[in-house]
Amino acid sequence: MASCASDEGSTPEEEGYEPTPLDLKVPVLFQQTISSPVIPGDNPQTVEGVALGKKLFFDPILSGDNTLACAGCHAPEEAFSDSRQFSPGIDGIEGRRNSMPLFNLAWNFKENFFWDGRVNSLEKQALEPVIDPVEMHNTWPNAISNLQATSAYPELFSKAFGTSTIDSTMVSKAIAQFVRTLISGNSRYDQFLRGEIELTEAEQNGLDIYIDEERGDCFHCHGTPPNDLLWTDNDFHNNGLDEIFDDLGRGAATGDPREFGLFKTPSLRNLAYTAPYMHDGRFETLEEVIDHYSEGLVYSETIDPLMKAVGEGGVQLTEQDKQDLKAFLLSLSDESFINNPDFQEP
Structure with a gap:
């Protein structure tokens, strides 16, 4: 009976599912000259976590009106920065700092992020734009509710983190995993x-x-x-x-x-x-x-x-x-x- 139940649609969290470990693609020159990247013990890189983080990065669902994704201010073709002097948020309000590019951040050994270094991890960095009134102007309860109501995200979170009950910590962990894969070393x-x-x-x-x-x-x-x-x-x-x-x-x-x-x-x-x-x-x-x-x-x-x-x-x-x-x-x-x-x- 247990076997039949498992075959008929049990979720990863019910099976004690473990995501697939994923090593960063570290350039040989980095291996020779730079210390190992910073990977938090409570947020290891996984295939499923990176895939989820990538989907979230490009999805405007995290913004207050579902119009602005992380990629809206961090465009791949601009090395994940913004060619505009100041990025407008969902209300058309501009900040006063230029959007920083995102690459090789897994080697920020001083663990200070943003132009002023006000947070000490990529996970914390990923939390702020969602609730910033000048950027995505959302609340985390509303963002989580929207994610939870979709047909795709609960399963993706279950595969990445072993639970389909979504929270902001898992969102930030997934985005941070994706950002750590953004490695530039072939100039x-x-x-x-x-x-x-x-x-x-x-x-x-x-x-x-x-x-x-x-x-x-x-x-x-x-x-x-x-x-x-x-x-x-x-x-x-x-x-x-x-x-x-x-x-x-x-x-x-x-x-x-x-x-x-x-x-x-x-x-x-x-x-x-x-x-x-x-x-x-x-x-x-x-x-x-x-x-x-x-x-x-x-x-x-x-x-x-x-x-x-x-x-x-x-x-x-x-x-x-x-x-x-x-x-x-x-x-x-x-x-x-x-x-x-x-x-x-x-």
């Missing part, structure tokens, strides 16, 4: 490190400028190649954008005046796809970004000591150096990442 520079191609003369000179303390001095915040392939220190800096802060950045999260105007260092990967740049998307082009560090630095009380050339307005690059630095920075973009079928809308 031209990665191919160069693997011995598959040579850098152009401009790219090589741009790399030299990047690591030169007198010219580019980029590596203190974005890492020293070939070992720091995340291209971010995952820390917070005031990089000389403003004298007075309309947005307190890290200081708004901590309340510490010494952190007013500090924002998280974004990765330099995939800059070809993630314009506009800076926390508020003020720069539309890489040329503007380079000009800022060359001759646009502004002093303020919390400016990072690494902005050593602020007294001269910047590092004063030549026009040729600017072009070469841009060429190198673009060599960090990964076309295969934005076209990976595993990351496209199902």
Whole structure:
């Protein structure tokens, strides 16, 4: 009788079902130079969890009016960022920060997320947009009710987590599992490190400028190649954008005046796809970004000591150096990442 009942439609939770473990596809260069990714013990990667998280990521069902998905502000073709300066929520209201790209977040060893680092896990990060009135403007009880009422989601949650009774914790865990699979490690520079191609003369000179303390001095915040392939220190800096802060950045999260105007260092990967740049998307082009560090630095009380050339307005690059630095920075973009079928809308 038990056998017959099992054959006639019992659910995974009734059978003590276990989801299928899934290893991340870690690039060989990452394995050689970066520590193992951060995978929480209570949220291991599984085939079923990632599939569920991907479906949720592209489904507008989590928003208050069923019109806005996570992918609405984190588009695959834009390296999971937004080409608009500010992403409008379901009520047409815009925030004041540019949408951050999503890739290689499993290697955020400092476990600080958002421009101000206000949460310490991908799971917590996934919770916030749903209830933010400027974004999805929903409540979790309403979002869960909508998911529970569908024909598909209870079974998918049962397969991923062993229960068809949905809650916000499982939603955030599934989305976090999918986001951890968003790995970018096949740029031209990665191919160069693997011995598959040579850098152009401009790219090589741009790399030299990047690591030169007198010219580019980029590596203190974005890492020293070939070992720091995340291209971010995952820390917070005031990089000389403003004298007075309309947005307190890290200081708004901590309340510490010494952190007013500090924002998280974004990765330099995939800059070809993630314009506009800076926390508020003020720069539309890489040329503007380079000009800022060359001759646009502004002093303020919390400016990072690494902005050593602020007294001269910047590092004063030549026009040729600017072009070469841009060429190198673009060599960090990964076309295969934005076209990976595993990351496209199902």
